[in-house]
Amino acid sequence: MTLSVVEEIFKMIQTEQNIDKRLHSILEQVSDPEIPVLSIMEMGVVRSAIIKNDVVKVQITPTYSGCPAMDVIGDDIKKALKEAGYNSEIELILAPAWTTDWITPKGRKALEDYGIAAPLNAEADKDVLLNGKRMVKCTNCGSQNTRLVSQFGSTACKAQFQCGDCQEPFDYFKCLK
Amino acid sequence: MKNENLYKYILGIADNSLILGQRLGALTGHGPSLETDIACTNISLDLFGQVRSYYQYAAKIKGDDSTEDDIAFLRREREYLNVLLVEQPNTDFAYTIGRQFLFDVYHLLFLTELQKSHDVTLSAIAIKSIKEVSYHQRFSSDWIKRLGDGTEESRIKMQDAINGLWTYTDELFHQTDADKAVVEEKIGVDVTTLKDKYYDTVNAILTEATLDVPESKWFQKGGKKGIHTEHMGYLLSDLQYMQRTYPNMEW
Numbered sequence: 001m002t003l004s005v006v007e008e009i010f011k012m013i014q015t016e017q018n019i020d021k022r023l024h025s026i027l028e029q030v031s032d033p034e035i036p037v038l039s040i041m042e043m044g045v046v047r048s049a050i051i052k053n054d055v056v057k058v059q060i061t062p063t064y065s066g067c068p069a070m071d072v073i074g075d076d077i078k079k080a081l082k083e084a085g086y087n088s089e090i091e092l093i094l095a096p097a098w099t100t101d102w103i104t105p106k107g108r109k110a111l112e113d114y115g116i117a118a119p120l121n122a123e124a125d126k127d128v129l130l131n132g133k134r135m136v137k138c139t140n141c142g143s144q145n146t147r148l149v150s151q152f153g154s155t156a157c158k159a160q161f162q163c164g165d166c167q168e169p170f171d172y173f174k175c176l177k
Numbered sequence: 178m179k180n181e182n183l184y185k186y187i188l189g190i191a192d193n194s195l196i197l198g199q200r201l202g203a204l205t206g207h208g209p210s211l212e213t214d215i216a217c218t219n220i221s222l223d224l225f226g227q228v229r230s231y232y233q234y235a236a237k238i239k240g241d242d243s244t245e246d247d248i249a250f251l252r253r254e255r256e257y258l259n260v261l262l263v264e265q266p267n268t269d270f271a272y273t274i275g276r277q278f279l280f281d282v283y284h285l286l287f288l289t290e291l292q293k294s295h296d297v298t299l300s301a302i303a304i305k306s307i308k309e310v311s312y313h314q315r316f317s318s319d320w321i322k323r324l325g326d327g328t329e330e331s332r333i334k335m336q337d338a339i340n341g342l343w344t345y346t347d348e349l350f351h352q353t354d355a356d357k358a359v360v361e362e363k364i365g366v367d368v369t370t371l372k373d374k375y376y377d378t379v380n381a382i383l384t385e386a387t388l389d390v391p392e393s394k395w396f397q398k399g400g401k402k403g404i405h406t407e408h409m410g411y412l413l414s415d416l417q418y419m420q421r422t423y424p425n426m427e428w
Contacts, residue, residue: 065305066226094230095301097308150212151316152219156226160212176308 018048023056026084033072034155037114040073044102047093056081056088061098063176064156100176111173115139117161119175138163139170148172184238185258185355186365187299188248189401190291191231192259195249196409197280198224199416200267209270216316217273223309230302250420254413255403258353262345264400264409271324271331275338278317282378283349283371284310290366299364318382325386332387339383340391347396349375 019027019041027046032038040046040060048059058077062070074090081088100119103111108118117136134144138161145164153160158171178184201221208214232245239248262280267273288310291303324335350372352360359365380390399405419426 062226062305064223064226064309065230065302066222066224068222093301094305095297097301097305150215151312151319152212152216154215156219156222174312 017044017046018050019046020050020056022051023049023081023086026080026086027058027077030073030076030080033069033076035111035114035116037110038107040077042104042107042110044104044107045073045098046077051086054087056086057091058088059091059093061093061096063098067156098176100173103173112139115170116158117170117172119173136161136172138166138168140168141166178239180238182355182358183296183364184235185353186359187231187235187238189258189353189355190287191228191235192257193263193280193284194224194231195228196257196259196412197263197276198222198228199412200263200265200276201273203415204267204273207267213270220277220313220316223306223313227302227306227309230305234298234302246420250417254405254409257405257409257413258403259400260345260348261397261400261406262342262349264405264412265342265345266408269334269338271334271338272341274317274320274324275335275342277313278321278382279339279342279346279379281310281314281317282382283346283375285314286371286374286378287366287368290371294365295363321382321388322386325383325388335386336388339388340393343391343393344395344397346375346379348398348400351398351401353401 024041027049028039028041030040032040032043032045035043043063045060045063046058047061048057050057058081060070060073060077070092074092077090078088103118111118117139120135134146136146136148137144138146140163143163143165146161147164148159149162149169150160153171157174157176159174160169161172162169198221201217201224204214204217204221206214208217228249229245232248235248236243236245262276265272265276285307288303288307292300292307294300294303321335324331326332327335350368352368356365356368360367383390397406
């Protein structure tokens with residue numbers, strides 16, 4: 001286990017997720033509608049899920065304020081829980097604010113496999129643009145000879161990059177801390 | 178209404194983002210390039226997301242049957258409390274970026290203070306939004322520098338935009354009666370304290386962009402009291418069209 005993985009796990013423990021063990025596998029089946037390879041659990045948007053008087057109370061938090069996927073995610077959670085025999089109530093909470101640190105190591109790998117470079121640190125895309133640093137790896141060929149094409153991409157959470165070697169354009173998941 | 182000052186205060190904050198978001202949203206498919214088009218509409222989406230949080234909270238405070246949509250779509254022009262800066266039209270890209278930049282610098286300073294609000298909902302919205310808005314400011318500042326320190330033509334257009342918009346900057350730091358009341362309760366931000374830092378930041382970036390800082394001391398005001406420029410009516414007729422034409426329509 002590398003140090004960064006240890007750090008990731010440590011951060012996850014710190015963020016006080018409160019998920020009932022019985023619900024874990026059900027919620028894991030719900031995926032992010034805009035990034036279908038990623039479950040909402042790996043994404044870190046489910047903050048708590050508890051069973052109270054036979055009703056599941058789920059708290060979710062948006063990645064970005066305007067994320068249009070939140071309504072769909074809420075509906076999908078309700079549907080998945082209903083199929084497992086639970087009635088549920090969904091609450092959208094803003095605090096503590098979501099950060100890309102909450103994406104799990106498994107989630108980061110799923111992103112990369114899907115063709116979206118996982119977030120590095122808050123200054124990464126700025127360094128790329130202003131200081132010519134090459135740190136974002138191409139998801140197609142692994143080259144670090146990549147450049148920022150656009151600070152904003154196909155969804156609120158992504159920026160556009162292009163590889164200088166294989167020429168593949170790809171998304172970079174913006175770091176949000 | 179239990180707390181009319183707080184209600185008006187929230188509208189003052191949210192209306193800025195709603196109206197600027199509407200302006201940016203109008204660029205969908207009309208940006209000067211694909212990347213800038215996507216950027217402007219992404220910023221619009223962030224602002225609308227923030228607006229929803231504010232209006233949902235405002236609807237709760239209002240305490241009648243009003244929803245966030247009623248507040249967004251069904252007020253009359255004089256009831257919108259946004260500053261004049263954000264309602265200025267999309268004339269050219271320099272103007273759009275100038276307007277964005279002059280608002281972003283303010284917005285970031287404002288949210289930094291609002292995080293400390295004793296109102297937990299406003300504080301949570303601020304903590305959430307500030308991450309998005311710092312990205313907006315980075316984008317608009319980069320473009321100010323790129324256009325200001327670009328070609329002869331881009332410099333002229335950027336300077337014209339800043340000169341034209343400068344008159345709307347002072348209003349950002351005017352306090353309304355509702356402001357004063359909520360500042361007293363440690364809920365609101367005393368905007369007068371942000372002014373020096375605002376002009377320091379703005380002037381430094383303009384200078385870096387080789388642009389001249391305007392010297393005019395004559396400023397426009399009125400938006401915070403609901404008295405808007407002639408552009409506002411046209412904007413609202415677009416914004417409200419669907420709800421006015423098909424009352425209570427839903428997706």
